[in-house]
Amino acid sequence: MPEPLLSVRGLTVRYGSVTAVHGIDLDVAEGELVALVGPNGAGKSSTLAAITGAVRPARGTVALGGEVLSGLAPEKVVRRGVALVPEGRHVFTGLSVAENLALGATIRRSGVAEDLERELERFPILRERYRQQAGLLSGGEQQQLAIARALMSRPRLLLLDEPSLGLAPKIVDLVFETVARLRREGLTIVLVEQNATRAVELADRTSVLRTGRIVRSGTAAELGGAAAMAAEYLGEAV
Numbered sequence: 001m002p003e004p005l006l007s008v009r010g011l012t013v014r015y016g017s018v019t020a021v022h023g024i025d026l027d028v029a030e031g032e033l034v035a036l037v038g039p040n041g042a043g044k045s046s047t048l049a050a051i052t053g054a055v056r057p058a059r060g061t062v063a064l065g066g067e068v069l070s071g072l073a074p075e076k077v078v079r080r081g082v083a084l085v086p087e088g089r090h091v092f093t094g095l096s097v098a099e100n101l102a103l104g105a106t107i108r109r110s111g112v113a114e115d116l117e118r119e120l121e122r123f124p125i126l127r128e129r130y131r132q133q134a135g136l137l138s139g140g141e142q143q144q145l146a147i148a149r150a151l152m153s154r155p156r157l158l159l160l161d162e163p164s165l166g167l168a169p170k171i172v173d174l175v176f177e178t179v180a181r182l183r184r185e186g187l188t189i190v191l192v193e194q195n196a197t198r199a200v201e202l203a204d205r206t207s208v209l210r211t212g213r214i215v216r217s218g219t220a221a222e223l224g225g226a227a228a229m230a231a232e233y234l235g236e237a238v
Contacts, residue, residue: 005030005188006051006157010060013046013212020046022212023060028157033179033189035199038209044192045087047209048159051190052084053077064157079107081156085163087192089146093135097126100134100145104152112152119148122178140171147178158182160191164198176202197227 004027013021021043028034036044049055051062053074062069069077083104092100101119105112120127123144129137134145143163150158160179164172176198183189183202193199200206200220207217216223 004028005032005065006190007063007066008047008051008060009063011047011050011057011062012059013043013050013055014058019058020212021050024209024212024214026207026214028188028190030188031183031186032204033183033191033202035191035193035203035206036209037193037196037199037206040194041211042209043212044209045161046212048084048161048190048192051077051157051159052082078153081154082159083150083153083155083157084159085143085146085150085161087161087165089139089142091134091137091142091145091149094133096131096133097129097137097145098131100149101126101152104149107153111154115152115154119151122151122181123148140167140174143167143171143175144178147175151182156188158187158189160189160193162192162194164193164195172198200225 006026006028008024008026010023010025011021012019012023024047036047038044046055050057051069053069053072053076057070064080064082067080069080092103101116105115125141126145126148129141134142137145147163163175163179167175179189179191180202191199191203205217205219206223207214209215
């Protein structure tokens with residue numbers, strides 16, 4: 001495996017007396033898509049929170065391109081090139097689509113207009129809704145806005161937390177098609193997803209988390225394919 005862009009070593013995350021993540025290691029090479037799957041409470045979102053700086057690890061390190069991010073405030077992690085699309089989208093509902101996209105580019109000083117046009121081409125519905133309040137969009141439209149907003153920062157690493165959650169099947173297909181296209185374009189992605197079958201089919205490598213620990217990791221072939229991964233995800237014997 002080439003030198004990783006993202007390197008997580010011995011990551012432990014605690015909330016008071018509860019340990020959500022137990023000393024995990026995770027490497028993601030540049031241009032690679034790595035999926036994290038597992039049941040609720042497995043530590044997937046806590047891992048992303050530690051990468052973004054939203055949660056300070058109790059132990060361990062997170063590094064991007066060899067630079068340690070652990071201990072940095074979230075806004076400084078964003079400036080280092082990490083963007084998160086959070087679970088539940090969390091767009092600014094009182095602002096327009098245009099204003100949400102502009103907020104995604106606040107750390108930028110050049111090329112913003114070109115990137116805005118690229119995202120409107122990628123998500124045509126956002127062009128149609130450009131002046132509307134984000135709170136008036138459907139769930140699927142808000143998810144597209146959340147992804148486009150994250151991409152406006154030109155991230156080196158994109159973190160996607162449950163992007164298909166609560167969406168209609170057609171919109172789920174659109175979201176996964178978008179993620180696949182971003183992967184083909186060379187963007188480095190960590191995907192947290194409860195749809196284990198779709199995630200493993202899309203990812204270069206997948207790690208299964210259970211009770212805060214990575215219990216299996218590898219390519220789909222190494223792990224027996226999507227069906228075996230889904231069984232592992234559900235806690236059943238493969």
